[in-house]
Amino acid sequence: MPDHLLEVRNLSVEFHTAAGVVKAVRNVSWHVDRGETLAILGESGSGKSVSTAAILDLIDMPPGRITSGEIRFDGRDLLRLGAAERRDINGRRIAMIFQDPLSHLNPVYTVGWQIVETMTAHGQSRARAQAEALRLVTRVGIPDPAAALRKYPHEFSGGQRQRLMIAMALAMKPDVLIADEPTTALDVTVQAEVLALLKELQRETGMGVVIITHDLGVVAEIADRVVVMNSGEIVEAGNTREVYRSPQHPYTRKLIGAAPGKGDMPEPLPRAEPVLKVRDVVKTYGTFAALAGVGFDLMPGETLAVVGESGSGKSTLARILLRLDEPDAGEALWKGRDLFRLPPAELFALRRDLQMVFQDPTQSLNPRMTVFQLISEAWAIHPEILPKARWRARVAELLAQVGLKPEHASRYPHQFSGGQRQRIAIARALALEPELIICDEAVSALDVSVQAQVIELLTKLRREMGIAFIFIAHDLPVVRDFADHVMVMQKGRVVEYGTVRQVFEAPREPYTQALLAAGLDPDPEVQAARRAERVAIRA
Amino acid sequence: MLTFIRKRSVASLVSLVGLIVLVFFLSRLTGDPTDLYLPIDATDEMRAQFRDIYGLDDPLIVQFGRYVGDLVQLDFGESIRKARPAIDVVLEAFVWTLQLALITMALVTVAAVVVGSLAAFRVGGFFDRVSGIVSLVAASAPDFWIAIVAIVVFAVGLGWLPTSGTGTVWHWILPIAVLFIRPFGLIVQVVRGSMISTLSSAYVKTARAKGVRTRSIIFVHALRNAMLPVITVIGDQAASLLNGAVVIETIFGFPGVGKLMIDSILQRDFTVVLASIIVTALAIFVMNLLIDLAYAALDPRIRN
Structure with missing residues (x-):
């Protein structure tokens, strides 16, 4: 059997923590060849990043320990090499890019310095490295490359930062590029551009690419082969199309089934008197127009999805509606009264009706409060809702409603998973019996299968309790299955408004069409067709 | 940048004016200097003359008005004790204190950064444990006691170093060594904590993936980021040294501004007390400005 470019064989890694030994990955084997793209697909905690961290010697030992396996590269086992030899391979033969380039680039050095460093660290002269850095930055499509080299990471947009990371990683023309969730934090249109750039660069250099992702769409778009990981083990591996078409393992089936945007679209709601009428909302920060005249109606029990990319003003809108x-x-007329002009006392009373669920439940739940305290706090503030004697029973009820158990009430947020924490945040919002809940990217940080569960929960609550939702998202497929109306925002304006069916099946505005086209479908064949279409449009 | 300096200056000026008012009136509460400077058998006539020369007979508010009037012309008044312009006396002492503070803080900074960084690199390792104990003891050591013990051991017992005063390089060693201890202990701990968090940051992981050498990861990638919170503490410690290390200067008979202030207060030499306060306040203002500039130099994100 010929050698693969890079091969991981029977790798097992464990971490020794205060809580005991965690087996991060068990007997993981995969390989990548020249010019090929392998995707490692898994949800958080699946161990999908561990084997690549082992390849680049990024696992801190202790607490980590590699208990078995080998990593074959260039006819050698990387795990048997000394630190100096490993360092020599890092960045020169095998390079890596990461999720969230802002925190992975050093904030106090210029990007030019950081790109040059990749080359000087491997013995190139500074002069040659500087010339090469300019070429690389030009190649990855950064405008005004000479000036860009002298700028700092915070002066670029998220997409540009990822391009710069790519330039930095490719400086030494590595044989293998490992990309760990490279597009997760990016807007859909930017994601499509970055993935396209990776593909082009791969074609030019013939490098092998390993992409780690939780997103079936990314796999469909870029990968030739895929390995699916769950709880530290590979449960399925194979050709991307085959795995999608006939998944063998139940977990793979579950993942594919959970991909949003596949179910039936809801029937339009019958027309009713709006409970909220928003008109001409304007908000400027300095010279930046965050909202430039936004308006919409919301009927009782309706779900309105507000979709837009970063900077579109969607989160500002949520904050303003809640008077944060x-x-x-x-103006914003809530049952005929203008939210923006209410005196403080009435606004306080009205806060009951309007609740918010935030994107990151880790940050929005006070880590030093138990679930009981978190949920019942609202009743201490609005004592007319519930007498203290009934708090405990009601907390248990609410927890049951969001699919948690009554005994969870005495625990702290860090003892829960991300999806469970978001359920707690929802229970807290429900505690005040609101008529409207604003969800700001409430499912964006969750794994797809968890995302599907939370959306199911929201749909149930809406059906049973008639709560209206304003659901803010950057991703169109997520809202397709359960929103009544969709409002697409761009640069502080509403560019399109309509029922889900109108917006998804017959988008009028070019921006909406571009958003839909940039979204990644989990089906590799659909993605291939879209890619062909894009190429045709460009040609 | 200039607007920033201007804003800072205005704010500092306001607090300086408040400080002058407070010190002027409070110091007069300690009593009349006449009794301290004239012999016990001085006649009432001589006393009246003395009071007249220094304007001590006028109502306080008139004295204050005169003081402020002179001050805006940069006249800080005469030192009663030294019979020289107060500002000359103060500046002379301040130069001593400034040298002592600069040398000490430079040594502290270099030593604390190196020790703290190395301790952070292997948390829980041998070096980390030893430096942890040393820095804890240093940060909590009573410096006046150490000063006296140091004199007993090195000056009196071994006779290696002079007990007090100035004159040779040897005179500097004990004061600097004693002043070094506490800020060193404190800053080692801050550097260590700050380095631990930067060493676990994402950009350090990137540097490792790039194949950057360990030394360069610690001292180039991590240290510059880790220095940001450290600078604040360095500034704070330097400020307390600039104010005159009163106790240490007194014990070692070091002619700095701290010793001068204590002597002037005891001798009711009001003009010198006020001039010392104004000079040290200005020095601390300038130093805080330097700290802010250092921040901006280290971190491009706050330059605008």
């Missing part, structure tokens, strides 16, 4: 921020102009 003050608008410059406009």
Whole structure:
């Protein structure tokens, strides 16, 4: 059997923590060849990043320990090499890019310095490295490359930062590029561009690419082969199309089934008197127009999805509706009363009706409060809702409603998974019996299978309790299955508004069409067709 | 940048004015200097003359008005004790204190950064444990006691170093060594904590993936980021040294501004007390400005 470019054989890694030994990966084997793209697909905690961290000697030992296996590269086992030899391979033969380039680039050095460092660390002269850095930055499509080299990471957009990371990783023309969730934090249109750039660069250099992702769409778009990981083990491996078409393992089936945007679209709601009428809301920060005249109606029990990329103003809108921020102009009539002009006492009373669920439950739940305290706090603030004697029973009820157990009430947020924490945040919002819940990217940080469960929960609550939702998302497929209306925002304006069916099946605006086209479908064949279409449009 | 300096200056000026008012009136509460400077058998006439020369007979508010009037012309008044312009006396002492503070803080910074960084690199290792104990003891050591013990051991017992005063390089060693201890212990701990968090940061992981050498990861990638919180503590410690290390200067008979201030307060030499306060306040203002500039130099994100 010929040698593969890079091969991981029977790798097992464990971490020794205060809570005991965690087996991060068990007997993991995979390989990648020249010019090929392998995707490692898995949800959080699946161990999908561990084997690549072992390849680049990034696992801290202790607490980590490699208990078995080998990593074959260039006819050698990397795990048997000394630290100096490993360092020599890192960045020169095998390079890596990461999720969230802002925190992975050093904030206090210029990007030019950081790209040059990749080369000087491997013995190239500074002058040659500088010339090469300019070429690389030009190649990855950064405008005004000479000036860009002298700038700092925070002066670029998220997509540009990832391009710079790619330039840095490719400086030594590595044989293998490992990309760990490279597009997760990016807007869909930017994601499509970055993935396209990776593919082009792969074609030019013939490098092998290993992409780690939780997103079936990314796999469909870029990978030739895929390995699916769950709880530290590979449960399925094979050609991307075959795995999608006939998944063998139940976990793979579950993942594919959970991909959003596949179910039936909801029937339009019958017309009713709006409970919330928003008109001409304007908000400027300095010279930046976050909202430039936004308006919409919301019927009782309706779910309105507000979709837009970063900077579109969607989160500002949520904050302003809840009066967490003050608008410059406009009105928001809640049952006929203008939210923006209510005196403080009435606004306080009204806060009951309007609740919010935030994106990151780790940050929005106070880590030093138990679940009981988190949920019942609202009743201490609005004592008319519930007498203290009934708090405990009601917390148990609410926990049951969001699919948790009554005994969870005495635990702290860190004892729960991300999806469970978001359920707690929802239970807290429900405690005040609101009529409207604003969800700001409430499922964006969750794994797909968890995302599907939370969306199911929201749909159930909406059906049973008639709560209206404003559901803010950057991703269109997520809202397709359960929103009544979709409002697409761009640069502080509403560019399109309509029922889900109108927006998804017959988008009128080019921006909406571009958003839909940039979204990645989990089906590799659909993705291949879209890619062909894009190429045709460009040609 | 200039607007920033201007804003800072205005704010500092306001607090300086408040400080001058407070010190001027409070110091007069300690009593009349006449009794301290004239012999016990001085006649009432001589006393009246003395009071007249220094304007001590006028109502306080008039004295204050005169003081401020002179001050805006940069006249800080005469030192009663030294019979020289107060500002000359103060500046002379301040130069001593400034040298002592600069040398000490430079040594502290270099030593604490190296020790703290190495301790952070292998948390829980031998070096980390030893430096942890040493820095804890140093940070909590009573410096006046160490000063006296050091004099007993090195000056009196071994006779290696002079007990007090100035004159040769040897005179500097004990004061610097004693002043070094506490800030060193404190800053080692801050550097260590800050380095631990930067060494586990994402960009350090990137540097490792790039194949950057360990030394360069610690001292180039991590240290510059880790220095940001450290600078604040360095500034804070330097400020307390600039104010005059009163106790240490007194024990070692070091002619700095701290010793001068204590002597002037005891001798009711009001003009010198006020001039010392103004000079040290200005020095601390300038130093805080330097700290802010150092911040901006280290971190491009706060330059604008």
